[in-house]
Amino acid sequence: MGKGKIIGRIREFIKAELNELSREAILLRSGIVLAVSVLVAVAFVLYSVLNPKFEMPKTAALRAENSRWKTRMEMLGYKLDQCEEMLQAVEDRNNWVYREMFGLGAVNDPVPVTEIKYIARYGENLDPDLLETLVRIDNLSARVVSQSKALDQSALFARRVEALATSIPSIPPVLPRKGSYHISSFFGSREDPVYGGRSFHRGIDISAKSGTPVYATGEGTVTIAERQRSGYGNMVMIDHGYGYKTRYAHLKDIAVERGQHVRRGDLVGRVGRTGKATGPHLHYEVSQKGRQVNPMNFMDFSMSIEDYREILSAHRTEK
Numbered sequence: 001m002g003k004g005k006i007i008g009r010i011r012e013f014i015k016a017e018l019n020e021l022s023r024e025a026i027l028l029r030s031g032i033v034l035a036v037s038v039l040v041a042v043a044f045v046l047y048s049v050l051n052p053k054f055e056m057p058k059t060a061a062l063r064a065e066n067s068r069w070k071t072r073m074e075m076l077g078y079k080l081d082q083c084e085e086m087l088q089a090v091e092d093r094n095n096w097v098y099r100e101m102f103g104l105g106a107v108n109d110p111v112p113v114t115e116i117k118y119i120a121r122y123g124e125n126l127d128p129d130l131l132e133t134l135v136r137i138d139n140l141s142a143r144v145v146s147q148s149k150a151l152d153q154s155a156l157f158a159r160r161v162e163a164l165a166t167s168i169p170s171i172p173p174v175l176p177r178k179g180s181y182h183i184s185s186f187f188g189s190r191e192d193p194v195y196g197g198r199s200f201h202r203g204i205d206i207s208a209k210s211g212t213p214v215y216a217t218g219e220g221t222v223t224i225a226e227r228q229r230s231g232y233g234n235m236v237m238i239d240h241g242y243g244y245k246t247r248y249a250h251l252k253d254i255a256v257e258r259g260q261h262v263r264r265g266d267l268v269g270r271v272g273r274t275g276k277a278t279g280p281h282l283h284y285e286v287s288q289k290g291r292q293v294n295p296m297n298f299m300d301f302s303m304s305i306e307d308y309r310e311i312l313s314a315h316r317t318e319k
């Protein structure tokens, strides 16, 4: 074999080797590219999963939903604030106005509800905001129930007080004469005008012209309407309930019957001088639980004649 031929074969060999090398190099390069690509992809996925700031579309949706729930919880909390304020106002008014007025003590606050039952039912992992809201709603409900009962009680007392106010004798039984009343004889121990000597005057004598209208001084039922020649003469007695009774004596005539229901300002008769009387006047008595009391304490003399007439006309138009 000649020298040139050997060199030629070596060249060919090297060329072939080079070709081989370059093919491997290409393969290797491609492999590296692929590996890097895979690595990048893996890193991307890891980054996505591990980085809390990165948001996949699904995470973004959940996040938006979460934000909406948070807003809803805040609105609920705000509404609860308002409810608590309103309830507080009702509680204060009931406790410090109504119950105070009727001599009832303030309502005791219900025993506060705690989160224990929720923790027992749902475990410790319950969202703290949700837990707080649940407890607030429970406490609010307990207070509403308690106040509702207390308000019923106040309403009952208000009706009693109103009934008491309309029933208890509280106006003079006749209209004033020329703007004033002439009391000819007061309540208590006095010289007897007819028989002489000390005697106890069980009422007051209001002097008035014969025929002057006499009015019921409070709502009640007529228990006596009788005509007599002696003593009280023509006399009416009204039972006002609550232990109160009034008596109207020496009447010229009687306008009511026994058992009749009368209201304050209703006509019961007219001033006269029947029975033991020296002149026309109204003998008026008030008793409380069977005990005679001074009728002067049961008349609002500060009331003007217009106020008095207003009461009378109001009662007439109501009928």
Ligand SMILES: [Zn+2]
Residues within 6 Å of the ligand: 185, 201, 203, 204, 205, 282, 283, 284
């Ligand atoms: Zn008298």
